[in-house]
Amino acid sequence: MNKPVYILGLSCYYHDSACVLIKDGEILFAAQEERYTRKKQDESFPNKAIQAAFDSTGITIEDISAIGFYEKPFIKFFDRILRTTFKVWPRGLMQYQYSMQDWMTKKLWIPQSIRKELNYKGDIFFIPHHESHAYSSFGVSGFDNATIVTVDGVGEWATATIGRGCSEVPSAKCQVPNSGTWNLPLGPELETEGELGTSKPVQTVKILKEIHYPHSLGLLYSAITYYLGFKVNSAEYKVMGLAPYGKPKYLEKMRELIDVKEDGSFALDMKYFTFEHGLRMTGRSIEKLLGQPRRKPESDLGQFHKDIARSLQDMTEEVMIKIVTHAKKIAPSKNLCLAGGVSLNCVANGKILRSGLFENIYVQPASGDAGGALGVALAIWYKQFNGKKLYQMNHSYFGDEFSDDEIEKCLKKEDVPFLKLSYEGLIDRISTLMEGDNVIGWFQGRMEYGPRALGNRSIIADARNKENWQKVNLKIKFRESFRPFAPTVLEERIGDYFDLDRPTPFMLLVADVHPDKRDEIPAVTHVDGSARIQSINREQNQKYYDLIKAFEQKTGCGVIINTSFNVRGEPIVRSPEDALNCFLNTHMDYLVLGNYLLTKRDIPEEKVLKQKDYLEKFELD
Amino acid sequence: MDCPKLLKTLWHAWCTFSNILGRVMSFIILTILWIFVFGVYAVILKILSIPKLWKKPPDTYWVDPLSEVPNGMRHQF
Ligand SMILES: [Fe+2]
Numbered sequence: 060m061n062k063p064v065y066i067l068g069l070s071c072y073y074h075d076s077a078c079v080l081i082k083d084g085e086i087l088f089a090a091q092e093e094r095y096t097r098k099k100q101d102e103s104f105p106n107k108a109i110q111a112a113f114d115s116t117g118i119t120i121e122d123i124s125a126i127g128f129y130e131k132p133f134i135k136f137f138d139r140i141l142r143t144t145f146k147v148w149p150r151g152l153m154q155y156q157y158s159m160q161d162w163m164t165k166k167l168w169i170p171q172s173i174r175k176e177l178n179y180k181g182d183i184f185f186i187p188h189h190e191s192h193a194y195s196s197f198g199v200s201g202f203d204n205a206t207i208v209t210v211d212g213v214g215e216w217a218t219a220t221i222g223r224g225c226s227e228v229p230s231a232k233c234q235v236p237n238s239g240t241w242n243l244p245l246g247p248e249l250e251t252e253g254e255l256g257t258s259k260p261v262q263t264v265k266i267l268k269e270i271h272y273p274h275s276l277g278l279l280y281s282a283i284t285y286y287l288g289f290k291v292n293s294a295e296y297k298v299m300g301l302a303p304y305g306k307p308k309y310l311e312k313m314r315e316l317i318d319v320k321e322d323g324s325f326a327l328d329m330k331y332f333t334f335e336h337g338l339r340m341t342g343r344s345i346e347k348l349l350g351q352p353r354r355k356p357e358s359d360l361g362q363f364h365k366d367i368a369r370s371l372q373d374m375t376e377e378v379m380i381k382i383v384t385h386a387k388k389i390a391p392s393k394n395l396c397l398a399g400g401v402s403l404n405c406v407a408n409g410k411i412l413r414s415g416l417f418e419n420i421y422v423q424p425a426s427g428d429a430g431g432a433l434g435v436a437l438a439i440w441y442k443q444f445n446g447k448k449l450y451q452m453n454h455s456y457f458g459d460e461f462s463d464d465e466i467e468k469c470l471k472k473e474d475v476p477f478l479k480l481s482y483e484g485l486i487d488r489i490s491t492l493m494e495g496d497n498v499i500g501w502f503q504g505r506m507e508y509g510p511r512a513l514g515n516r517s518i519i520a521d522a523r524n525k526e527n528w529q530k531v532n533l534k535i536k537f538r539e540s541f542r543p544f545a546p547t548v549l550e551e552r553i554g555d556y557f558d559l560d561r562p563t564p565f566m567l568l569v570a571d572v573h574p575d576k577r578d579e580i581p582a583v584t585h586v587d588g589s590a591r592i593q594s595i596n597r598e599q600n601q602k603y604y605d606l607i608k609a610f611e612q613k614t615g616c617g618v619i620i621n622t623s624f625n626v627r628g629e630p631i632v633r634s635p636e637d638a639l640n641c642f643l644n645t646h647m648d649y650l651v652l653g654n655y656l657l658t659k660r661d662i663p664e665e666k667v668l669k670q671k672d673y674l675e676k677f678e679l680d
Numbered sequence: 681m682d683c684p685k686l687l688k689t690l691w692h693a694w695c696t697f698s699n700i701l702g703r704v705m706s707f708i709i710l711t712i713l714w715i716f717v718f719g720v721y722a723v724i725l726k727i728l729s730i731p732k733l734w735k736k737p738p739d740t741y742w743v744d745p746l747s748e749v750p751n752g753m754r755h756q757f
Pocket of ligand 1: 399
């Protein structure tokens with residue numbers, strides 16, 4: 060019998076480190092390190108996540124056939140970083156000091172770190188950052204061919220790429236219009252040259268065009284996020300949530316920051332940005348251009364800030380539409396795969412979908428750098444092992460799981476009263492409790508991979524009650540009041556509520572709520588009438604689906620609020636202990652851990668609401 | 681063998697001191713490099729790039745990706 064091929068993909072040392080373990084092309088485990096260290100977007104070597112991967116699958120480092128790292132460190136340092144240092148000299152001394160020490164002591168020693176941390180002696184592979192992104196989406200899209208667009212802050216040099224994915228026989232030649240020939244698999248819409256090979260088809264990605272640093276749509280978004288007083292690389296989604304409150308009054312000013320060509324390529328006017336040479340993203344010039352100083356973090360948000368957010372969002376959507384339009388021309392396909400941090404911008408994704416340019420769009424749930432771990436593992440599987448094509452990844456439940464015994468042990472240790480229910484009893488009880496203003500912590504099964512909680516580490520509530528919006532924002536998540544909530548909807552009822560004709564299991568598409576339904580589900584309808592939708596079917600998550608179905612049978616409403624199980628600045632909970640801590644220190648009414656139910660009013664007073672200490676543990680984002 | 685408490689304190693103090701000293705030395709050495717090595721090369725590069733100032737802006741900002749070295753996945757470059 061052949062020995063199975065285990066591949067470990069790693070991303071770390073920038074932000075959001077993660078590991079992914081695949082066996083013969085099947086994803087066995089995927090998780091971000093932050094969930095274990097409890098430090099949001101932790102960038103450290105994902106030791107704990109790797110250990111959890113081994114524990115959950117019962118393998119050891121000896122079983123691993125290959126390890127992949129999600130970028131090319133030497134190109135990044137010796138080419139991009141050093142060249143930028145020369146370019147900005149004599150400015151940038153402090154950035155140079157930081158980055159030199161960081162690179163010399165850590166980031167230039169990736170193979171050594173991997174071997175030392177894991178006691179590993181086998182092969183280590185490296186692929187370019189954006190190729191990791193491309194594989195992370197196309198490799199699990201299930202498509203035979205696709206146009207691939209990746210957009211993020213920066214990888215080595217690339218900040219945005221257009222690529223082509225094929226699932227065909229190696230050794231045939233693909234001819235892509237305007238892009239020359241390469242020895243690669245065929246896509247049905249490509250012209251052929253030469254004879255087809257005889258080996259089996261593989262999924263292959265070819266990057267055709269790139270935009271290079273410092274010109275970056277992701278860094279523009281981060282720079283304005285910084286200007287608006289939010290945390291860079293973390294709070295960009297707040298700007299996206301703030302945008303609908305504003306008007307695009309500063310769109311023309313945005314055009315001064317970024318020159319966009321008709322083919323979607325763009326260049327930043329670097330006089331407005333300081334990230335090339337400073338430790339901050341923007342300086343005085345942008346304040347002069349936009350007319351106001353940078354907002355102090357945690358200070359009041361005015362209409363000006365909302366208008367800036369809206370203008371930036373509109374600009375981003377305009378650029379993304381132009382990029383995908385051009386991408387369709389140079390790498391034509393009816394399928395589009397998106398990846399990179401910017402493709403977490405679900406409002407832009409929704410616009411791309413509605414543009415009608417592509418029949419199918421696939422965005423993988425861990426689209427940011429955590430997804431690079433998946434991308435490199437898949438690249439190794441396809442390129443080094445000629446591995447079989449994976450089915451479409453349609454759920455993200457690849458993390459830790461806790462048995463009833465483990466949950467009960469935790470509850471007994473913490474000495475809190477609980478009730479154990481049967482599956483049916485639990486579904487019936489919780490669907491009843493959800494009616495009205497109860498807010499429930501819902502902890503089940505395997506943890507989600509990627510930044511979204513999709514029904515296993517979620518806080519849920521009734522979407523029909525508008526009060527729940529503010530209750531969850533202010534009393535449970537302790538976050539800004541403007542932040543909207545996302546709905547989970549039964550897959551078969553998407554069309555009844557939303558202007559959307561397909562499933563969206565990863566909360567990565569925004570669409571309008573039908574005008575006649577906005578009053579029915581006000582807690583998940585944003586001010587502009589839109590919603591960031593997660594659809595669910597029974598195959599993806601049986602318990603979560605059954606819960607919403609039972610709620611629908613009782614109330615007629617097939618939509619609930621779903622937000623991540625954490626407070627502001629805290630990574631999403633991983634274990635029953637994390638969930639219990641979060642529950643005890645917030646105004647959540649009920650907690651469901653597996654089949655165990657905890658009621659807040661039954662918990663002894665001395666155990667609850669020491670939230671000041673709890674909240675202080677997490678740095679605000 | 682248990683280390684006497686005084687020695688342990690001394691050892692910690694020495695480690696803290698050497699850590700601080702290391703940081704200061706790194707800062708000084710890197711700054712010297714910054715001025716004399718990076719500075720000279722940066723000035724040469726700046727002079728060599730003067731003709732680029734008259735280059736007209738491109739029609740597109742899309743560029744071709746860097747070419748891959750043979751057996752590229754095994755390398756960090
Ligand atoms: Fe990235």
